[in-house]
Amino acid sequence: xxxxxTIPPEQTTALPDHTQLPDRDGSIxxxxxxxxxxxxxxxxxxxxLREIHPDEQFFVGCxxxxxxxxxxxxxxxxxAPDWYYVPNVPPMLEGKFRRSYVLWRExxxxxxLIEYVSKDGSEEHDATPYKGKFWVYEQAVCxxxxxxxxxxxTSLEVYRLEAGRYQPQPANAAGRFPIxxxxxxxxxWEGRYRTMTGPWLRVWDAxxxxxxxxxxxxxxxxxxxxxxxxxxxxxxxERAEAERKRADEEKRRAEDEKRRAxxxxxxxxxxxxxxxxxxxxxxxxxxxxxx
Numbered sequence: 001x002x003x004x005x006t007i008p009p010e011q012t013t014a015l016p017d018h019t020q021l022p023d024r025d026g027s028i029x030x031x032x033x034x035x036x037x038x039x040x041x042x043x044x045x046x047x048x049l050r051e052i053h054p055d056e057q058f059f060v061g062c063x064x065x066x067x068x069x070x071x072x073x074x075x076x077x078x079x080a081p082d083w084y085y086v087p088n089v090p091p092m093l094e095g096k097f098r099r100s101y102v103l104w105r106e107x108x109x110x111x112x113l114i115e116y117v118s119k120d121g122s123e124e125h126d127a128t129p130y131k132g133k134f135w136v137y138e139q140a141v142c143x144x145x146x147x148x149x150x151x152x153x154t155s156l157e158v159y160r161l162e163a164g165r166y167q168p169q170p171a172n173a174a175g176r177f178p179i180x181x182x183x184x185x186x187x188x189w190e191g192r193y194r195t196m197t198g199p200w201l202r203v204w205d206a207x208x209x210x211x212x213x214x215x216x217x218x219x220x221x222x223x224x225x226x227x228x229x230x231x232x233x234x235x236x237x238e239r240a241e242a243e244r245k246r247a248d249e250e251k252r253r254a255e256d257e258k259r260r261a262x263x264x265x266x267x268x269x270x271x272x273x274x275x276x277x278x279x280x281x282x283x284x285x286x287x288x289x290x291x
Contacts (some may be wrong), residue, residue, distance in 0.1 A: 015070050015104055033151055035196050036194045038062040038083045038200060044203055044212045045085075052087070057117060059086040065100040066110065068140040079136050083114040084143070086180075103141070110143045110204070111181055114201070117150035124148045138166045145179055147186060147201075154199045156188055179207055 042060050049058055061084045069077040078100070083109060089108050092098065103109070115124040115133065125148070126132025129139070137146050138161065146159045146166055158177035159166035169177055176187035182203075189202040189211070203212050279289040 016102075022234050031118055033198070034082060034118070035062070036057050036196065037116060037149075037151075039192055040200060040202070040214065041083055043214045045182075045184070046215075048184065048203075048212065049085070052182070057090055059089050059098065059101070059239055060084070061086070061098070061101055061110075064098065066141060067102045067104070068136060070104065078142065079141070080227075081110075081113040081137075082116045084110045085182075086110045092163070109141060112144045112145040112147065112179060113137050113141065114147045114149065116201075117148060117152065121150055134166070139164075144181070149188075149201045151199050154174055154188060154190075156186065156201065158186060166259055167279065174204075176204055176211065180206075183207060202225075253267070 039062075040256065042062070045060075049060075050056060054057075061081070062278050063080050063082060064084075065078040065080040066084070067074075067078045071077040084101075086101065086106075086108055089106060101110070117124055123133060125134050127134045127138075134146070137143055138159075142161060142164075144161050146161075148157045148159075150156075156177065158169045158179075160169050161167075171177055171187075172185065176185035178185050183206045185204040185206050187202060187204055189200050191200060192285070193200055193214075204210065205212055208272070282289045
């Protein structure tokens with residue numbers, strides 16, 4: 001018996017592709033945090049993903065179905081994680097937006113799947129064969145990482161596929177969970193995003209331990225650096241202007257001193273000349289001026 005996602009190659013072409021399979025099941029997003037949370041993750045991870053994939057060959061799915069087996073009805077063979085990432089695949093297929101990710105048509109499995117708990121968490125932990133999300137992600141999709149974020153409980157669980165089974169991963173000393181392939185750590189952050197304040201799932205750089213900023217935060221940080229640089233430049237300009245004024249003042253004082261010295265020297269010379277002439281007159285009258 002083949003595993004759920006293993007289909008003989010000669011049969012895959014006979015099965016439907018992403019354009020022929022349903023791309024919605026009529027359900028709605030459970031709460032107002034889910035879409036912003038996915039946008040947050042994609043936003044802050046894009047620079048890292050583009051660094052890893054300079055050719056931009058990767059796919060990020062948000063509530064996009066993953067077809068893991070072909071069955072009737074077809075949606076029974078589909079799960080739609082809240083967020084997932086697939087490396088080394090084109091973001092579009094033949095110029096078309098992906099309507100779903102069809103495992104029997106794709107050469108690469110997702111690297112990480114993330115679910116946001118919307119009820120009591122039982123759905124995200126359901127290990128019922130061929131039905132539960134946990135079982136499907138572990139045994140059918142076989143994604144190396146599976147994360148479950150519960151905003152209501154401010155908790156995060158990360159599982160890693162080891163010997164075909166998901167094993168819970170311990171948090172590191174910083175309380176975060178490393179994802180080695182992306183050189184990141186997943187963790188929780190309490191803050192304000194898109195007018196909403198609460199717990200959010202965010203990522204940190206595994207090498208530096210620094211939180212990877214959102215584009216808006218990067219822009220604000222860049223603006224802050226620009227403002228700081230502008231302030232420093234203004235201060236340096238003011239200091240340079242003050243130094244120039246002091247130098248000009250010193251030069252003016254030096255010129256004044258030189259003029260005074262020249263004037264004194266001229267007066268002294270003139271006095272000496274007058275004394276010399278007077279002495280000559282006295283001598284001409286037979287008077288010794290030094291007597």
